[in-house]
Structure formats: structure tokens, C-alpha cells
Amino acid sequence: MKVTIKQWNAVAAWRWDMPEDDMCGICRNPYDSTCTACKFPGDECPLLMGECNHSFHMHCIVKWIRQESSQDKCPMCRQVFKAKDAVGHAG
Ligand SMILES: [Zn+2]
Ligand SMILES: [Zn+2]
Ligand SMILES: [Zn+2]
Numbered sequence: 001m002k003v004t005i006k007q008w009n010a011v012a013a014w015r016w017d018m019p020e021d022d023m024c025g026i027c028r029n030p031y032d033s034t035c036t037a038c039k040f041p042g043d044e045c046p047l048l049m050g051e052c053n054h055s056f057h058m059h060c061i062v063k064w065i066r067q068e069s070s071q072d073k074c075p076m077c078r079q080v081f082k083a084k085d086a087v088g089h090a091g
Helices: 059-066
Strands: 049-052 056-057 083-087
Touching: 049 059, 056 059
Parallel strands: none
Antiparallel strands: 049 056, 049 083
């Protein structure tokens, strides 16, 4: 199979201290891409938004919350993470 990349937006300046943008704060892959565990974007790897309005790949936040050290807190703002809604199919 031959994969043709039609659009390649190279990110020239990439810094660790970038404010949360349109990428997952855990794996730092873009929201429209997948988490590091998945290969194909789509319903298999949905986004999950917390009540703090931070969103992550569902797989990322689930993995994060399972770590004892996370204490169920959002890695971005340190509030207790509660899922608000699945992002995607709404309006
Ligand atoms: Zn992620
Ligand atoms: Zn995933
Ligand atoms: Zn948060």
C-alpha cells in the first residue's frame, strides 16, 4: 500500500512549554490524530472532555487515571477529572 501525504503542515517551532493547543496534553499528539496506542483516527480513539474543559484522548486519560499517582486528577489543571461528554458527534 502506498500512502500519499497530500498535506503536510510542518511544525517548525515546537516547544514543550507550548500552551495547550489542539493537542492531547498527555501524549501530545493532535486531537485529530490518535493516542500513541492507536494507529487509525476515528471512533476507535475518541476524545473525552472533562468538566474542567480539558480534553484528552480517551485512552490517554483512562491510562492516566489508572495510575495511582494521578489521584484522579487532570494532568493539566490538577482538578479531579470528571468526564463531561464524549467529543465528536455533537452538533
Ligand atoms: Zn493522547
Ligand atoms: Zn487511542
Ligand atoms: Zn483540566
